[in-house]
Amino acid sequence: GAGVSQSPSNKVTEKGKDVELRCDPISGHTALYWYRQRLGQGLEFLIYFQGNSAPDKSGLPSDRFSAERTGESVSTLTIQRTQQEDSAVYLCASSLEWPGLESQYFGPGTRLLVL
Amino acid sequence: QKEVEQNSGPLSVPEGAIASLNCTYSDRGSQSFFWYRQYSGKSPELIMSIYSNGDKEDGRFTAQLNKASQYVSLLIRDSQPSDSATYLCAVHYGGNQFYFGTGTSLTVIP
Numbered sequence: 001g002a003g004v005s006q007s008p009s010n011k012v013t014e015k016g017k018d019v020e021l022r023c024d025p026i027s028g029h030t031a032l033y034w035y036r037q038r039l040g041q042g043l044e045f046l047i048y049f050q051g052n053s054a055p056d057k058s059g060l061p062s063d064r065f066s067a068e069r070t071g072e073s074v075s076t077l078t079i080q081r082t083q084q085e086d087s088a089v090y091l092c093a094s095s096l097e098w099p100g101l102e103s104q105y106f107g108p109g110t111r112l113l114v115l
Numbered sequence: 116q117k118e119v120e121q122n123s124g125p126l127s128v129p130e131g132a133i134a135s136l137n138c139t140y141s142d143r144g145s146q147s148f149f150w151y152r153q154y155s156g157k158s159p160e161l162i163m164s165i166y167s168n169g170d171k172e173d174g175r176f177t178a179q180l181n182k183a184s185q186y187v188s189l190l191i192r193d194s195q196p197s198d199s200a201t202y203l204c205a206v207h208y209g210g211n212q213f214y215f216g217t218g219t220s221l222t223v224i225p
Contacts, residue, residue, distance in 0.1 A: 033213075035215075040123075040217070041217050041218075042119070042121075042203055042215035042216050042217040042218055043159070043203065043205075043213075043215040044215075045212045045213065045214070048211040048212070050211075056210075056211040056212075058211075058212070059212065091158055091159075104161065104213075106158035106159050106160070107158060108157070108158055109158055
């Protein structure tokens with residue numbers, strides 16, 4: 001079946017603009033993660049959704065970052081008033097169950113460049 | 116602060132040799148440990164998981180865990196050029212978060 005998809009694959013924006021990144025998880029996957037990966041760095045946890053439970057937002061770096069997910073479907077990550085340090089690859093992962101130890105599947109990522 | 120440390124490399128080994136990748140973690144409460152492979156420009160893919168002290172083998176890959184020393188390693192036997200990638204160590208402490216190291220870049224020289 002289809003894997004995790006993300007759009008856009010690449011995004012170039014100007015400092016101060018808002019951007020919206022989209023993640024389509026694998027159908028039936030209840031858990032969804034967003035990560036940020038800066039160049040040459042590991043993955044940085046941003047936010048976690050599990051079904052209809054309140055999301056775990058503990059990894060969001062500032063109030064400029066927000067994310068939504070409706071039920072077990074699409075998620076969007078929004079970055080307001082983008083800064084150059086927001087430039088990174090934003091990865092989404094979904095899994096069938098919590099916490100997805102063995103089944104966390106990653107999307108291809110969105111490469112964000114803030115000029 | 117929960118930390119996961121890896122030598123960034125690059126690590127170069129000749130084809131057919133054993134590649135040894137190491138990872139240390141800061142929190143003794145860590146429960147689960149994972150190795151991901153990430154090819155350049157691609158997303159990570161899970162290759163090994165380990166939960167108990169000792170060795171776990173899967174094909175050419177062996178994960179080794181020593182909780183007393185807070186150390187987890189990945190051995191790749193008979194290394195192939197296709198193994199050239201960045202290997203990420205990840206640790207799960209029981210909550211929602213996975214903590215990732217910065218990765219070790221491996222190059223297998225034909």
